[in-house]
Amino acid sequence: MTTSGTTSSHQFRTLAPKDQLRIRPAIALSALRAAAGFWLMIAAIGQLIFVMYIVSFYGSSTVRGDFAAWNKVLPHGYIAGDSIGNAALAGHMLFAAIIMFGGLLQLIPQIRTHAPRFHRWNGRVYMATAVAATVTGIYMVWFRGSAGHAAQQVAITINGLLILACAFMTVRLAMARKLAAHRRWALRLFLVVSGVWFFRVGLMFWIAVNGGPVGFDPATFRGPFLVFLGFAQYLLPLAVLELYLRASDNGSAASRIAMAAVLVILALAIGVGIGVATMGMWWPHI
Numbered sequence: 695m696t697t698s699g700t701t702s703s704h705q706f707r708t709l710a711p712k713d714q715l716r717i718r719p720a721i722a723l724s725a726l727r728a729a730a731g732f733w734l735m736i737a738a739i740g741q742l743i744f745v746m747y748i749v750s751f752y753g754s755s756t757v758r759g760d761f762a763a764w765n766k767v768l769p770h771g772y773i774a775g776d777s778i779g780n781a782a783l784a785g786h787m788l789f790a791a792i793i794m795f796g797g798l799l800q801l802i803p804q805i806r807t808h809a810p811r812f813h814r815w816n817g818r819v820y821m822a823t824a825v826a827a828t829v830t831g832i833y834m835v836w837f838r839g840s841a842g843h844a845a846q847q848v849a850i851t852i853n854g855l856l857i858l859a860c861a862f863m864t865v866r867l868a869m870a871r872k873l874a875a876h877r878r879w880a881l882r883l884f885l886v887v888s889g890v891w892f893f894r895v896g897l898m899f900w901i902a903v904n905g906g907p908v909g910f911d912p913a914t915f916r917g918p919f920l921v922f923l924g925f926a927q928y929l930l931p932l933a934v935l936e937l938y939l940r941a942s943d944n945g946s947a948a949s950r951i952a953m954a955a956v957l958v959i960l961a962l963a964i965g966v967g968i969g970v971a972t973m974g975m976w977w978p979h980i
Contacts, residue, residue, distance in 0.1 A: 849924030
């Protein structure tokens, strides 16, 4: 008579090779999800620091009535006499803080499961502010001017249009109760909304790796790398998300492990960018 542990071990050893291989994708899927969680944790830390910076710097200067302080960090910040443009900028920064914080809350599964009413209302606020931030952002790019090349303005505009498209699909699928597809479009929305944050973190990572600005002129804020980054700030995260979803759905064990490794490497790179951005741009103004 054998013990249950001995029987289980014997049964596993006698499995056909193809049956043993069926177990591996599940283990690889766990590794993939752990890597995704690690990436999200690093990104969440960076985005919360960015929110602190927005609230601390722009919020405090607005309360004091010191709107000219915006010009310390923005090339086209406060412009005397431009009431509409100044209001658009103030609203844009307020919306940015709301969507950064609200977007992170939307991704927490425990909130979605145990506080569905809050999840729905927070989602509505998130959608509304994302649309408002997009409209004000596009207005500022084309009517107030911005640093950099025209190609960078086009890249920002495409980012805005993608935000509107993803927001529309996310709401449409939620109303249709197609929740699995809704969550995937919500992830896409989260990434394109985070485009400006990815730009800052990516730029700081690039400067850190190269020991200074390479591929662009910091005085004019123009150069081929900035044009590339202007499009990569949302296209690259979207591409990585699609690869992750494919690997998660029906990928082999090898593809899942490879995707997990990519996510860990990207998380570490983002961590470097967050550290440099925090020390160089955000923390001095918090």
